[in-house]
Amino acid sequence: MIRLGKLTDYGLVLMSQIARRPAAEMHTARDLAVECHLPLPTVSKLLKKLLHSGLLTSHRGIKGGYNLARESQLISLAEIIAALEGPLALTECSMEITGLCDLESLCPIKDNQRIISQVIRGALEKVTLSDLIRPMRLTAIRDQKGNLVPTVSVASGRMQ
Amino acid sequence: MIRLGKLTDYGLVLMSQIARRPAAEMHTARDLAVECHLPLPTVSKLLKKLLHSGLLTSHRGIKGGYNLARESQLISLAEIIAALEGPLALTECSMEITGLCDLESLCPIKDNQRIISQVIRGALEKVTLSDLIRPMRLTAIRDQKGNLVPTVSVASGRMQ
DNA sequence: ATAAAGAGTACTAGAACAGTACTATTTCAT
DNA sequence: ATGAAATAGTACTGTTCTAGTACTCTTTAT
Numbered sequence: 001m002i003r004l005g006k007l008t009d010y011g012l013v014l015m016s017q018i019a020r021r022p023a024a025e026m027h028t029a030r031d032l033a034v035e036c037h038l039p040l041p042t043v044s045k046l047l048k049k050l051l052h053s054g055l056l057t058s059h060r061g062i063k064g065g066y067n068l069a070r071e072s073q074l075i076s077l078a079e080i081i082a083a084l085e086g087p088l089a090l091t092e093c094s095m096e097i098t099g100l101c102d103l104e105s106l107c108p109i110k111d112n113q114r115i116i117s118q119v120i121r122g123a124l125e126k127v128t129l130s131d132l133i134r135p136m137r138l139t140a141i142r143d144q145k146g147n148l149v150p151t152v153s154v155a156s157g158r159m160q
Numbered sequence: 161m162i163r164l165g166k167l168t169d170y171g172l173v174l175m176s177q178i179a180r181r182p183a184a185e186m187h188t189a190r191d192l193a194v195e196c197h198l199p200l201p202t203v204s205k206l207l208k209k210l211l212h213s214g215l216l217t218s219h220r221g222i223k224g225g226y227n228l229a230r231e232s233q234l235i236s237l238a239e240i241i242a243a244l245e246g247p248l249a250l251t252e253c254s255m256e257i258t259g260l261c262d263l264e265s266l267c268p269i270k271d272n273q274r275i276i277s278q279v280i281r282g283a284l285e286k287v288t289l290s291d292l293i294r295p296m297r298l299t300a301i302r303d304q305k306g307n308l309v310p311t312v313s314v315a316s317g318r319m320q
Numbered sequence: 321a322t323a324a325a326g327a328g329t330a331c332t333a334g335a336a337c338a339g340t341a342c343t344a345t346t347t348c349a350t
Numbered sequence: 351a352t353g354a355a356a357t358a359g360t361a362c363t364g365t366t367c368t369a370g371t372a373c374t375c376t377t378t379a380t
Contacts, residue, residue, distance in 0.1 A: 002163065
Protein backbone atom coordinates (compact mmCIF):
# COMPACT_ATOMS: atom_id res chain seq x y z
CA MET A 1 0.00 0.00 0.00
CA ILE A 2 1.66 3.13 -1.20
CA ARG A 3 0.49 6.47 -0.09
CA LEU A 4 1.69 10.05 -0.06
CA GLY A 5 -0.62 11.99 2.19
CA LYS A 6 -0.87 15.63 2.97
CA LEU A 7 1.34 15.29 6.03
CA THR A 8 4.10 13.74 4.00
CA ASP A 9 3.96 16.66 1.65
CA TYR A 10 4.22 19.01 4.60
CA GLY A 11 7.23 17.06 5.79
CA LEU A 12 8.93 17.49 2.46
CA VAL A 13 8.21 21.20 2.54
CA LEU A 14 9.78 21.41 5.98
CA MET A 15 12.87 19.48 4.96
CA SER A 16 13.25 21.67 1.89
CA GLN A 17 12.94 24.78 3.98
CA ILE A 18 15.69 23.63 6.34
CA ALA A 19 17.89 22.57 3.46
CA ARG A 20 17.53 25.93 1.76
CA ARG A 21 19.19 27.76 4.65
CA PRO A 22 22.87 27.67 5.65
CA ALA A 23 23.79 24.40 7.30
CA ALA A 24 24.92 26.05 10.53
CA GLU A 25 21.55 27.63 11.22
CA MET A 26 19.19 26.10 13.77
CA HIS A 27 15.49 25.97 12.99
CA THR A 28 12.78 26.05 15.62
CA ALA A 29 9.46 24.39 15.03
CA ARG A 30 7.79 27.75 15.50
CA ASP A 31 9.85 29.49 12.83
CA LEU A 32 9.34 26.69 10.37
CA ALA A 33 5.61 26.75 10.99
CA VAL A 34 5.49 30.45 10.16
CA GLU A 35 7.74 30.17 7.12
CA CYS A 36 5.83 27.25 5.66
CA HIS A 37 2.38 28.47 6.66
CA LEU A 38 1.60 25.32 8.59
CA PRO A 39 0.02 24.83 12.03
CA LEU A 40 2.65 24.53 14.74
CA PRO A 41 1.43 21.26 16.32
CA THR A 42 1.55 19.58 12.96
CA VAL A 43 5.05 20.85 12.31
CA SER A 44 6.14 19.64 15.73
CA LYS A 45 4.80 16.20 15.09
CA LEU A 46 6.47 15.93 11.72
CA LEU A 47 9.83 17.13 12.96
CA LYS A 48 9.74 14.55 15.71
CA LYS A 49 9.12 11.78 13.22
CA LEU A 50 11.96 12.98 11.02
CA LEU A 51 14.19 13.17 14.07
CA HIS A 52 13.44 9.60 15.09
CA SER A 53 14.27 8.41 11.62
CA GLY A 54 17.69 9.98 11.87
CA LEU A 55 17.13 12.60 9.18
CA LEU A 56 17.28 15.50 11.62
CA THR A 57 19.24 16.38 14.72
CA SER A 58 17.71 18.35 17.56
CA HIS A 59 18.87 20.56 20.38
CA ARG A 60 16.65 21.23 23.36
CA GLY A 61 16.15 24.22 25.56
CA ILE A 62 16.27 27.86 24.66
CA LYS A 63 18.29 28.42 21.49
CA GLY A 64 17.37 24.89 20.56
CA GLY A 65 16.00 23.73 17.26
CA TYR A 66 16.38 21.24 14.47
CA ASN A 67 18.89 20.74 11.72
CA LEU A 68 19.69 18.26 8.97
CA ALA A 69 21.55 15.18 10.15
CA ARG A 70 23.33 14.89 6.81
CA GLU A 71 23.98 17.07 3.82
CA SER A 72 20.99 17.49 1.59
CA GLN A 73 22.62 15.60 -1.26
CA LEU A 74 22.78 12.54 0.96
CA ILE A 75 19.10 12.50 1.86
CA SER A 76 16.86 10.78 -0.67
CA LEU A 77 13.17 11.36 -1.09
CA ALA A 78 12.64 7.68 -0.42
CA GLU A 79 14.09 8.12 3.05
CA ILE A 80 11.93 11.10 3.89
CA ILE A 81 8.80 9.45 2.65
CA ALA A 82 9.61 6.23 4.46
CA ALA A 83 10.12 8.22 7.64
CA LEU A 84 6.70 9.80 7.39
CA GLU A 85 4.59 7.08 5.84
CA GLY A 86 6.25 4.04 7.30
CA PRO A 87 8.38 1.62 5.28
CA LEU A 88 7.34 1.97 1.66
CA ALA A 89 5.55 -1.34 1.48
CA LEU A 90 8.79 -3.17 1.01
CA THR A 91 8.33 -4.89 4.31
CA GLU A 92 8.31 -8.57 3.58
CA CYS A 93 10.03 -8.70 0.25
CA SER A 94 13.06 -6.71 1.28
CA MET A 95 13.72 -9.35 3.89
CA GLU A 96 13.78 -11.98 1.23
CA ILE A 97 15.94 -9.88 -1.01
CA THR A 98 18.84 -9.94 1.40
CA GLY A 99 18.74 -13.70 1.52
CA LEU A 100 17.51 -14.84 -1.83
CA CYS A 101 17.59 -12.19 -4.46
CA ASP A 102 21.19 -11.30 -3.83
CA LEU A 103 21.86 -14.62 -5.49
CA GLU A 104 19.75 -13.63 -8.48
CA SER A 105 17.25 -16.31 -7.67
CA LEU A 106 13.98 -16.18 -9.52
CA CYS A 107 11.20 -14.53 -7.57
CA PRO A 108 7.77 -16.09 -8.10
CA ILE A 109 5.89 -12.86 -7.63
CA LYS A 110 2.19 -13.12 -7.22
CA ASP A 111 1.70 -9.70 -5.72
CA ASN A 112 2.18 -6.97 -8.26
CA GLN A 113 2.23 -4.57 -5.40
CA ARG A 114 5.80 -5.54 -4.67
CA ILE A 115 7.04 -4.87 -8.15
CA ILE A 116 5.38 -1.51 -8.20
CA SER A 117 6.68 -0.55 -4.79
CA GLN A 118 10.16 -1.33 -5.92
CA VAL A 119 9.88 0.52 -9.17
CA ILE A 120 8.63 3.58 -7.33
CA ARG A 121 11.16 3.20 -4.58
CA GLY A 122 13.93 2.94 -7.11
CA ALA A 123 12.83 6.18 -8.69
CA LEU A 124 12.59 7.97 -5.37
CA GLU A 125 16.00 6.73 -4.26
CA LYS A 126 17.56 8.64 -7.11
CA VAL A 127 16.15 12.02 -6.15
CA THR A 128 17.72 13.79 -3.21
CA LEU A 129 16.64 16.68 -1.06
CA SER A 130 19.16 18.91 -2.78
CA ASP A 131 17.56 18.09 -6.11
CA LEU A 132 14.27 19.24 -4.68
CA ILE A 133 15.36 22.69 -3.61
CA ARG A 134 17.23 23.72 -6.70
CA PRO A 135 15.10 24.80 -9.61
CA MET A 136 14.43 21.87 -11.83
CA ARG A 137 13.82 21.85 -15.50
CA LEU A 138 10.61 20.30 -16.65
CA THR A 139 10.69 18.96 -20.15
CA ALA A 140 8.07 17.11 -22.05
CA ILE A 141 9.06 14.60 -24.66
CA ARG A 142 6.89 12.54 -26.95
CA ASP A 143 7.12 8.79 -26.85
CA GLN A 144 6.73 6.43 -29.78
CA LYS A 145 2.97 6.64 -29.45
CA GLY A 146 2.97 10.38 -29.62
CA ASN A 147 1.91 10.87 -26.03
CA LEU A 148 3.42 13.61 -23.95
CA VAL A 149 5.72 12.26 -21.27
CA PRO A 150 6.82 14.76 -18.65
CA THR A 151 10.43 14.33 -17.70
CA VAL A 152 12.23 15.84 -14.77
CA SER A 153 15.84 16.66 -15.36
CA VAL A 154 17.98 18.08 -12.62
CA ALA A 155 20.28 21.00 -13.20
CA SER A 156 23.25 18.67 -12.85
CA GLY A 157 22.11 16.88 -15.93
CA ARG A 158 21.13 13.71 -14.16
CA MET A 159 18.00 12.12 -15.58
CA GLN A 160 15.13 10.58 -13.66
CA MET B 161 -1.79 13.02 -3.39
CA ILE B 162 -0.59 9.66 -4.51
CA ARG B 163 -2.19 6.50 -3.39
CA LEU B 164 -2.29 2.88 -4.38
CA GLY B 165 -5.17 1.30 -2.51
CA LYS B 166 -6.30 -2.26 -2.21
CA LEU B 167 -8.74 -1.90 -5.07
CA THR B 168 -6.01 -0.72 -7.41
CA ASP B 169 -4.01 -3.77 -6.53
CA TYR B 170 -7.02 -5.93 -7.31
CA GLY B 171 -7.34 -4.16 -10.62
CA LEU B 172 -3.76 -4.95 -11.49
CA VAL B 173 -4.31 -8.57 -10.57
CA LEU B 174 -7.32 -8.69 -12.87
CA MET B 175 -5.47 -7.09 -15.76
CA SER B 176 -2.60 -9.51 -15.28
CA GLN B 177 -4.97 -12.44 -15.25
CA ILE B 178 -6.54 -11.36 -18.52
CA ALA B 179 -3.17 -10.69 -20.09
CA ARG B 180 -1.89 -14.11 -19.13
CA ARG B 181 -4.48 -15.88 -21.27
CA PRO B 182 -4.60 -16.03 -25.08
CA ALA B 183 -5.74 -12.73 -26.57
CA ALA B 184 -8.77 -14.28 -28.30
CA GLU B 185 -10.33 -15.53 -25.05
CA MET B 186 -13.18 -13.63 -23.46
CA HIS B 187 -13.25 -13.24 -19.70
CA THR B 188 -16.41 -12.93 -17.67
CA ALA B 189 -16.43 -11.03 -14.43
CA ARG B 190 -17.55 -14.21 -12.69
CA ASP B 191 -14.63 -16.28 -13.95
CA LEU B 192 -12.11 -13.61 -13.07
CA ALA B 193 -13.56 -13.33 -9.58
CA VAL B 194 -13.10 -17.04 -9.03
CA GLU B 195 -9.63 -17.17 -10.56
CA CYS B 196 -8.38 -14.20 -8.56
CA HIS B 197 -10.23 -15.06 -5.35
CA LEU B 198 -12.01 -11.73 -5.24
CA PRO B 199 -15.66 -10.90 -4.55
CA LEU B 200 -17.69 -10.63 -7.73
CA PRO B 201 -19.21 -7.15 -7.13
CA THR B 202 -15.77 -5.71 -6.58
CA VAL B 203 -14.46 -7.33 -9.75
CA SER B 204 -17.44 -5.99 -11.68
CA LYS B 205 -16.82 -2.49 -10.45
CA LEU B 206 -13.15 -2.57 -11.32
CA LEU B 207 -13.71 -3.98 -14.78
CA LYS B 208 -16.19 -1.23 -15.48
CA LYS B 209 -13.68 1.41 -14.53
CA LEU B 210 -11.02 -0.16 -16.69
CA LEU B 211 -13.50 -0.35 -19.53
CA HIS B 212 -14.36 3.34 -19.29
CA SER B 213 -10.69 4.22 -19.39
CA GLY B 214 -10.32 2.38 -22.66
CA LEU B 215 -8.06 -0.34 -21.35
CA LEU B 216 -10.64 -3.09 -21.83
CA THR B 217 -13.30 -3.91 -24.37
CA SER B 218 -16.56 -5.56 -23.41
CA HIS B 219 -19.22 -7.67 -25.02
CA ARG B 220 -22.64 -8.00 -23.48
CA GLY B 221 -25.12 -10.81 -23.27
CA ILE B 222 -24.48 -14.51 -22.90
CA LYS B 223 -21.03 -15.42 -24.22
CA GLY B 224 -20.07 -11.87 -23.33
CA GLY B 225 -17.08 -10.78 -21.31
CA TYR B 226 -14.07 -8.52 -21.20
CA ASN B 227 -10.82 -8.41 -23.06
CA LEU B 228 -7.77 -6.19 -23.38
CA ALA B 229 -8.24 -3.22 -25.66
CA ARG B 230 -4.57 -3.30 -26.65
CA GLU B 231 -1.70 -5.73 -26.45
CA SER B 232 -0.25 -6.03 -23.00
CA GLN B 233 3.05 -4.46 -24.08
CA LEU B 234 1.20 -1.30 -24.94
CA ILE B 235 -0.49 -0.88 -21.57
CA SER B 236 1.62 0.83 -18.94
CA LEU B 237 1.15 0.55 -15.22
CA ALA B 238 0.70 4.28 -15.10
CA GLU B 239 -2.39 3.95 -17.27
CA ILE B 240 -3.94 1.23 -15.18
CA ILE B 241 -3.28 3.05 -11.96
CA ALA B 242 -4.58 6.30 -13.38
CA ALA B 243 -7.73 4.50 -14.46
CA LEU B 244 -8.38 3.21 -10.98
CA GLU B 245 -7.10 6.01 -8.77
CA GLY B 246 -7.87 8.97 -10.95
CA PRO B 247 -5.24 11.06 -12.72
CA LEU B 248 -1.98 10.57 -10.88
CA ALA B 249 -1.89 14.03 -9.36
CA LEU B 250 -0.50 15.48 -12.52
CA THR B 251 -3.61 17.53 -13.01
CA GLU B 252 -2.53 21.14 -13.08
CA CYS B 253 1.10 20.89 -14.00
CA SER B 254 0.59 18.72 -17.05
CA MET B 255 -1.55 21.48 -18.48
CA GLU B 256 1.27 23.91 -18.09
CA ILE B 257 3.77 21.49 -19.53
CA THR B 258 2.16 21.50 -22.92
CA GLY B 259 2.43 25.23 -23.13
CA LEU B 260 5.50 26.19 -21.21
CA CYS B 261 7.78 23.32 -20.50
CA ASP B 262 7.92 22.17 -24.07
CA LEU B 263 10.03 25.28 -24.55
CA GLU B 264 12.33 24.23 -21.73
CA SER B 265 11.21 27.16 -19.66
CA LEU B 266 12.24 27.14 -16.04
CA CYS B 267 9.57 25.91 -13.71
CA PRO B 268 9.37 27.70 -10.36
CA ILE B 269 8.11 24.72 -8.44
CA LYS B 270 6.90 25.39 -4.98
CA ASP B 271 5.00 22.17 -4.58
CA ASN B 272 7.30 19.22 -4.20
CA GLN B 273 4.34 17.03 -4.77
CA ARG B 274 4.52 17.75 -8.45
CA ILE B 275 8.11 16.72 -8.80
CA ILE B 276 7.46 13.53 -6.94
CA SER B 277 4.36 12.72 -8.92
CA GLN B 278 6.32 13.09 -12.08
CA VAL B 279 9.23 11.03 -10.91
CA ILE B 280 6.89 8.25 -9.91
CA ARG B 281 4.82 8.61 -13.04
CA GLY B 282 7.93 8.43 -15.16
CA ALA B 283 8.91 5.20 -13.49
CA LEU B 284 5.48 3.68 -13.91
CA GLU B 285 5.27 4.70 -17.55
CA LYS B 286 8.22 2.46 -18.29
CA VAL B 287 6.68 -0.70 -16.91
CA THR B 288 4.01 -2.41 -18.99
CA LEU B 289 1.46 -5.03 -18.23
CA SER B 290 3.49 -7.58 -20.13
CA ASP B 291 6.44 -6.85 -17.87
CA LEU B 292 4.22 -7.62 -14.93
CA ILE B 293 3.13 -11.07 -16.00
CA ARG B 294 6.45 -12.46 -17.03
CA PRO B 295 8.74 -13.55 -14.22
CA MET B 296 11.01 -10.76 -13.22
CA ARG B 297 14.41 -10.91 -11.73
CA LEU B 298 14.87 -9.15 -8.44
CA THR B 299 18.37 -8.08 -7.75
CA ALA B 300 19.74 -6.11 -4.89
CA ILE B 301 22.74 -3.90 -5.42
CA ARG B 302 24.62 -1.80 -2.93
CA ASP B 303 24.93 1.92 -3.47
CA GLN B 304 27.86 4.11 -2.55
CA LYS B 305 26.67 4.28 1.03
CA GLY B 306 26.48 0.53 1.33
CA ASN B 307 22.72 0.41 1.52
CA LEU B 308 20.82 -2.33 -0.22
CA VAL B 309 18.89 -1.02 -3.20
CA PRO B 310 16.39 -3.42 -4.70
CA THR B 311 16.37 -3.27 -8.47
CA VAL B 312 13.83 -4.74 -10.81
CA SER B 313 15.13 -5.90 -14.11
CA VAL B 314 12.84 -7.27 -16.73
CA ALA B 315 13.61 -10.42 -18.66
CA SER B 316 14.12 -8.37 -21.79
CA GLY B 317 17.05 -6.72 -20.11
CA ARG B 318 15.44 -3.34 -19.75
CA MET B 319 16.26 -1.62 -16.50
CA GLN B 320 13.87 0.28 -14.30
C1' DA C 321 15.00 31.03 38.54
C1' DT C 322 12.74 31.59 34.44
C1' DA C 323 11.54 31.55 29.78
C1' DA C 324 11.87 29.13 25.55
C1' DA C 325 12.30 25.23 23.19
C1' DG C 326 11.76 20.15 22.21
C1' DA C 327 9.46 15.33 23.82
C1' DG C 328 5.66 12.62 24.63
C1' DT C 329 0.83 11.08 25.03
C1' DA C 330 -3.97 10.98 24.25
C1' DC C 331 -8.23 12.34 22.16
C1' DT C 332 -11.64 13.71 18.48
C1' DA C 333 -13.95 14.80 14.16
C1' DG C 334 -14.14 13.92 9.51
C1' DA C 335 -13.33 11.91 5.12
C1' DA C 336 -12.61 8.27 2.13
C1' DC C 337 -12.28 3.55 1.13
C1' DA C 338 -14.13 -0.88 0.64
C1' DG C 339 -17.84 -3.69 0.36
C1' DT C 340 -22.73 -4.80 -0.74
C1' DA C 341 -27.26 -4.82 -2.77
C1' DC C 342 -30.47 -3.97 -6.25
C1' DT C 343 -32.18 -3.03 -10.90
C1' DA C 344 -31.96 -2.28 -15.91
C1' DT C 345 -30.24 -3.61 -20.33
C1' DT C 346 -28.22 -6.41 -23.82
C1' DT C 347 -27.40 -10.73 -26.32
C1' DC C 348 -27.06 -15.57 -27.48
C1' DA C 349 -29.25 -20.16 -27.48
C1' DT C 350 -33.07 -23.02 -27.46
C1' DA D 351 -40.35 -15.82 -28.98
C1' DT D 352 -38.57 -16.71 -24.66
C1' DG D 353 -35.31 -17.28 -21.05
C1' DA D 354 -30.83 -17.36 -19.18
C1' DA D 355 -26.47 -15.18 -18.69
C1' DA D 356 -23.81 -11.53 -18.93
C1' DT D 357 -22.61 -6.44 -18.61
C1' DA D 358 -24.24 -1.52 -17.03
C1' DG D 359 -25.58 1.65 -13.71
C1' DT D 360 -26.75 3.59 -9.18
C1' DA D 361 -27.17 4.10 -4.39
C1' DC D 362 -26.16 2.96 0.34
C1' DT D 363 -23.51 1.78 4.53
C1' DG D 364 -19.99 0.58 7.91
C1' DT D 365 -15.36 0.79 9.10
C1' DT D 366 -10.93 2.39 8.99
C1' DC D 367 -7.53 5.81 9.10
C1' DT D 368 -5.99 10.36 8.51
C1' DA D 369 -5.49 14.91 10.08
C1' DG D 370 -5.81 18.03 13.46
C1' DT D 371 -5.74 19.54 18.39
C1' DA D 372 -4.82 19.90 23.30
C1' DC D 373 -2.22 19.15 27.25
C1' DT D 374 1.80 18.02 30.12
C1' DC D 375 6.71 16.96 30.94
C1' DT D 376 11.64 17.67 30.23
C1' DT D 377 15.65 20.18 28.90
C1' DT D 378 18.71 24.22 28.48
C1' DA D 379 20.65 29.03 28.09
C1' DT D 380 20.37 33.46 30.16
